[in-house]
Amino acid sequence: MTKGAEQNAQAAPLIDRRDERVKHAEGIGGSARAFWDRIRSGDLGSLPVVVGLAIIWTVFQSLNPVFLAPNNLVNLLFDCSTVGVIALGIVCILIVGEIDLSVGSVSGFASALIGVLWVNQGWPVAIAILAALVFGVLIGALYAVLFNRFGMPSFVVTLAGLLSILGLQLYLLGSTGSINLPYEAPLVNFGQLLVMPDPVSYALAALPGIVMFVLGHRIAARRREAGLSPQPLTSLLLRCVLVTVVLELVVYYLNLDRGIPWMFGLFVGLVVVMNYALTRTKWGRQMLAVGGNREAARRAGINVRFIYMTAFMLCSGLAAAGGILSAARLASASQQAGTGDVNLNAIAAAVIGGTSLFGGRGSAYSALLGIIVIQSIASGLTLLDLSSSLRYMITGAVLAIAVIVDSLARRSRVSHGRA
């Protein structure tokens, strides 16, 4: 706090600082204390996932020193991107308090569609991708109609969808069983090889810090003008510098090997766009409102059915996008695509990342953080040469722990008045 600000505060308290009962955190020590209070009241944010990730990485690194090598981490990022995009859709549907169990099937069918339309039928690849995306969005619209008009619970609708679409996928691939995508095609290159040139990756890593600072500065100026308390410049600057340094170090480390995959860049881009949509647009605000209290949202004049419709469509559409990416990653469209643990991994990633299963609470970044946890476990267990039976058990246990943490934190938030 500068002297000028203090004098100002004595002359006329800022509009939002007139109530003397409220303690406002001042300076860096104050922010740290406020953060600690928030954690204690159960508003955990992304803390559990960061702690969990640290534990997982320490354990696997001590068991196998290859785990944290740049080469393995780059592979990890390639693998993250496919299921991560699906998890991003799951975040949308969980925020409105519903669930989609069919994302695995939709992604598998989308990859089958790519194989059939592009390789077998010879359509241009762009048209095939578009067709798969449109298919995903239409499936979501169908779910929403069944959910809105007939009041079917979302888990039943999507369970029916899981079976039907899996059947559709098997039917489509029936004669051949699996279709190999051409290795030299740009789509497959994108999924397997393409990485950012070093300068591009450094520049992109610097971007978040700069954008944060410019926007934060502008908002602080507007708040000061309007007579509201602005965020102190020092803490803003500190945060921006911290973000930039961490990101640049990560990029440097990954650039020791191949570098940042473009596919991961696409995933992060989608996460950023989704985060903007959820936090800074009317639509996102209404998504959270519907998830928090559906009746209150309806009485406020929000078109609740439309919000559910967009949530289902986004979820299925992103599942289809994830299926296309995984086809590119594997260079094939097979009957196994999208089956097995894809479904649960996507849902687990969203929940582990901090999106509540109970609705009304979550962020796009939880998909990013959660999928890194899930893929770290998968990759670590693969390096240890453990069977898939153990992999399933351990992933299941991690999911259970994540949901327990979510439930306990929710209970604590209720008792601290933060639900």
Next chain:
Amino acid sequence: MDRTQEQRDTREPVLSLRGISKHFGAVSALTDIDLDVHAGEVVALVGDNGAGKSTLVKILAGVHQPSSGSITFRGKPVTLPDPSAALALGIATVFQDLALCENLDVVANIFLGRELSPYRLDEVSMELKAWTLLNELSARIPSVREPVASLSGGQRQTVAIARSLLLEPKLILLDEPTAALGVAQTAEVLDLIERVRDRGLGVIMISHNMEDVRAVADRIAVLRLGRNNGVFEPDASNQELVSAITGAANNSVSRRASRRQAQGPAPEERP
């Protein structure tokens, strides 16, 4: 009161209900309800628990649809198929169960469904407007950036009332506006109701607190078991009101009501 009865009656009512009934299965929550609200008038709706007050308010807010009857708003017959239709017409409601989203902060709740600049939320302007509304109510809200779950009942009521004022409505429905408030806040809300009335808006207020009702109401409409049970002036005796509400010493009240109805369209002659 500076307005005379004649002035009020020559004007068209801002809201006029005729023969409103509502059935929930075999239960008749409301039967043949008539009610007029004029601009610049506070009508208090009183009645025992289960008299149908909240059901009537929910019909006017578009939450329930009436089984039969007609609603005339500002001279035009209207239907209220959903809450947004009622809001669009200019009927704002503060519900008894407050209808706030506990996971969102105060600003988000006040602007719920009416956010400024939809593709790039204008948080600064919204926060400023929220503080303006809350200060008009002399609200004691610690921070508008905390989730509503952290507020007390009275603070939530204030947020709900502030929200209803945002749209500059023509008619405000208040369902038990003072039930959860402290002494000072009750006085503030009553002041606010008078301020709203003096701006020429119609106000319907449900309350169990006769003191509050007398303090601000221009007319008191009594519901009993889902039917009209008389309209009273605020200076009516407590006994009259209580008997109309409970139906205990029924006769004088019902005779009076029927006498008034028989005398036709001027329901408000002074005794």
